[in-house]
Amino acid sequence: MSELSVNHLLGIKYITEADIQLIFETADHFKEVINRPIKKVPSLRDITIANLFFENSTRTRLSFELAEKRLSADVINFSAASSSVKKGETLIDTVNNILSMKVDMVVMRHPNPGAGVFLAKHINASIVNAGDGAHEHPTQALLDCFSIRERLGGVAGKKVVIVGDILHSRVALSNIFALQKLGASVKVCGPKTLIPKYIGELGVEVENNLNAALNWCDVANMLRVQNERMDSSYFPSTREYAQQYGLTKKRLDSLNKEIVIMHPGPINRGVEITSDVADSKQAIILDQVQNGVAIRMAVIYLLASKIKQYEDH
Numbered sequence: 368m369s370e371l372s373v374n375h376l377l378g379i380k381y382i383t384e385a386d387i388q389l390i391f392e393t394a395d396h397f398k399e400v401i402n403r404p405i406k407k408v409p410s411l412r413d414i415t416i417a418n419l420f421f422e423n424s425t426r427t428r429l430s431f432e433l434a435e436k437r438l439s440a441d442v443i444n445f446s447a448a449s450s451s452v453k454k455g456e457t458l459i460d461t462v463n464n465i466l467s468m469k470v471d472m473v474v475m476r477h478p479n480p481g482a483g484v485f486l487a488k489h490i491n492a493s494i495v496n497a498g499d500g501a502h503e504h505p506t507q508a509l510l511d512c513f514s515i516r517e518r519l520g521g522v523a524g525k526k527v528v529i530v531g532d533i534l535h536s537r538v539a540l541s542n543i544f545a546l547q548k549l550g551a552s553v554k555v556c557g558p559k560t561l562i563p564k565y566i567g568e569l570g571v572e573v574e575n576n577l578n579a580a581l582n583w584c585d586v587a588n589m590l591r592v593q594n595e596r597m598d599s600s601y602f603p604s605t606r607e608y609a610q611q612y613g614l615t616k617k618r619l620d621s622l623n624k625e626i627v628i629m630h631p632g633p634i635n636r637g638v639e640i641t642s643d644v645a646d647s648k649q650a651i652i653l654d655q656v657q658n659g660v661a662i663r664m665a666v667i668y669l670l671a672s673k674i675k676q677y678e679d680h
């Protein structure tokens with residue numbers, strides 16, 4: 368297979384295992400490119416990409432921009448906080464105005480679940496979802512699985528536990544879809560109040576005891592407690608949460624094996640993970656960030672190839 372089955376990356380739910388493998392093979396090539404002294408390729412000199420961020424971001428926004436620049440695309444950046452959205456302009460009006468400047472692709476982070484799907488139905492450009500509310504964060508799941516593949520030699524057959532605030536997490540949902548498509552077994556672990564009731568329908572087991580979950584897994588993906596999405600109290604106190612669900616060196620030392628530790632960032636140090644664990648050799652948190660550039664180069668390159676094919680015909 369040499370092209371994606373989709374024209375947009377709206378979620379892992381909408382792509383196939385073959386799409387993911389193609390993205391990984393393309394990212395392998397780009398990872399080699401970005402480790403060369405000259406880190407840039409001319410592949411997308413004729414493509415213009417708009418990065419639209421309606422919600423805060425450090426890693427995803429910088430990583431997409433760097434990926435686009437490494438591919439020689441023209442890039443424009445839009446931040447809702449300093450835009451005419453503040454004067455009441457709608458999403459579709461905002462995007463159509465940007466597209467009238469001859470933009471080919473839109474990378475969008477938005478607080479509303481389904482914002483990317485909505486946009487794809489109403490505008491004529493390729494859309495990449497950079498995180499939509501508590502729905503999906505597909506490039507995060509791709510870079511997470513790519514990092515597991517790099518560290519453990521593959522994803523199929525691996526046991527992955529996703530720990531913490533599953534209820535508010537787009538990272539959790541996209542990871543569940545991606546890991547399962549690649550043949551991994553997935554469990555979630557966290558307070559009952561932060562585990563969605565539908566989780567069993569996704570083929571995911573729940574383990575409420577963190578020590579049991581860690582004993583079971585090869586990889587623990589520790590999620591941030593998303594206070595900004597909580598409209599009420601989901602656990603008695605941060606201290607109690609850290610005691611029950613925080614990953615500490617003591618917990619890791621009690622295991623009779625070495626597991627891989629992941630975190631999508633940003634980290635609440637001392638809450639879901641202690642600093643000594645986050646900065647340990649078992650943690651691949653900065654590898655995840657580094658791999659994010661190669662994965663986003665691959666996604667943009669493969670989607671842009673489809674735009675070019677369409678224009679050529």
Ligand code: CP
Pocket residue numbers: 423424425426427428498507631632633
């Ligand atoms: N992992 C992640 O999406 O981080 P940012 O919110 O900083 O982009």
